[in-house]
Amino acid sequence: MSDLAFEEALSRRTSRGRIRAFDAAVLVVLMLAIWQAVGSWTKGVAVSPPLQTLVYLFDLLRTWMFWDHAAATLGAFLLAFVLSALLGLALGLIFGVRRFAGEVAEPILAGFYTIPKVTLYPVVLLIFGLGMSAKVAFGVMHGLAPMTLFTLGAVRNLPPVLIRTARVLRLSPGRTMLWVLVPACLPDIVNGLRISFSLSLLGVLIGEMFSSQRGLGFLLVSGMAQHNVPLSTAVVTLIVLIAIIANTLMLRLGKRAAHRSN
Template sequence: MSELSFDHKQKLIPRRHFRAFDAVVLTLLMLTFWQVIGSWTQGVAVSPPLPTLVYLGDLLATPMFWDHAAATLEAFLLAFVLSALIGLVLGLIFGIRRFTGEVAEPILAGFYTIPKVTLYPVVLLLFGLGMSAKVAFGVMHGLVPMTLFTLGAVRNLPPVLIRTARVLRLSPGRTMRWVLVPACLPDIVNGLRISFSLSLLGVLIGEMFSSQRGLGFLLVNGMAQHNVPLSTAVVTVIVVMAIAANTLMLRIGKRFAQRADTVAG
C-alpha cells in the first residue's frame, strides 16, 4: 500500500513544474552562450545581453519601432492567413483525389527545396516593391508545408470515413467541413505551426529585399550602419515572438491530439 501511495503521489506531481524548470535552464544556457559570443567578438558582431536589453527598452519607447513592427505584423497576418487557407484547401483536395495528390506532392516538395531568395527577381517583376512583395514572399514560404501536412493527414485517414461521406451523398464542401477537417485537426494545427514560422521568415526576407518598412528593413538598416545593438535588439524581438507563438501553437496541437485520441478510444 505504501508503495502504491508513493507511486500515486509521484504521478500527481505536475509536469508543468518540470517544463518550467527546463525552460529556465534552457534560457540561462542561451543567455550564457549569448554573453560568451558577445564578449568574444567584443560587441563587434553581437551585442551582449545586458546592453541589448537596455537598448531594446529604449527602442520600445520610440514610435519608430512600433511603426515598423505594425508593418511587419500586417504583412505577416495577411501572408499567414493566405498560406493557411489556400494550403488547407489544396491539401484536402489533393488528399481526396489520390492521383492528383501523387502528381502534386513531388512538385510541391521540389518547390519547397528551392531557396526562395533565388525567386526574388521574379517576385519583384510580378508584385513590385512594398506590401504585395512581402506578402508574396510569406505565402511562398508558408503555403507548401501547410499543403503537405494536410495532404498527409487526409491520406492517413481510415477510408471508411470518405466512403461514409459518399454514401451519405455529402457535397465536397460538406465532406471537407464535417468529416475531413475534424478528423485531421491535430495534423492541421501542426501544419499551421510550421506555416506560421515560415510565413514570418518569408515576410522578414521580403522586408530585407523589397521594402522600406518593417522589422526586416530595420534589421538590414542596422547592419548597413553597423549598429550592432539595433540589429541584435531586432533579432531578439523576432526570436522571442517566434518562440512564444510556436510554444502556444504546439500546446494547442497537443490538446487537439489528446482529444482525438480520446474520441478514437
C-alpha cells in the first residue's frame, strides 16, 4: 500500500471515529436532558435528577454496605454467566451437528426464550429455595437459551465441507468442535455471549428482587419500598452503566472476531 493510500485510509478511519464520538456525545446529552426534565417534572418523587443521583452514587460507593451487596451480585452473576455460556455453547454445537435434534430443540428453546421468566418464580423457589442457588438459576434461565440458539444457528450455516474434512481426518467429536466448529463460529459465539451476558445479569437481579436479602437487586427493591428515590435511581444508573460498558466491549470483540474470520 502506498503512502497516499495509507493516509487516505487513516483519514477515513479518523473521520468515522469523530462522527461516532459526536453521535455518542449527542445521545448522552439528549438522555441527560430527558432525565433532568423527568426529574424536575416529578419533583424527584419518581426519579431523582442526574446531578443529585451522581452525588448520591459517589457517596454510596464509599460505603461498606454497597460493596457487600455488589459482591453478592457479582458472585451470583459470574456463576450464572459461566454456566449459561458453557452449557449454551455445548448444546448449540451438539444440536448444530445433529440436524434432527436441532430441528426439535430449536422451537422449544425459542418458545422458552419468549416466556416471561417471572412466571416460573414459584417453581424456582420450590426447587432451589431462597438465596444464592435461586439467583443463579434465574440467571441461567435467562442466559442459556440465546447462547444455545446463536451457536446452533452458526453451526447450521457453516459450509458442510468443514465437517466432512474433520471426518476425513478422523477427528473425534470433541476435537471437531474445539478445532473446527468453535473457530469457524467465533463471531456468532461472541454475539451470543454478549446477549447472554446482559440477560444473565437481568436474571440474577430479578432473582435478588424476589428471593434474596443481599445484592443490588435487593438494594433496589429496598430503596423502592422505603421510597428512597435517590438510592433506587443510583442503583439503576450503575447497573445501566455496567451493562453499556460490557456490551460495548463485547461488541468490539465480536467485530474483531468477524474481521479475522473473513
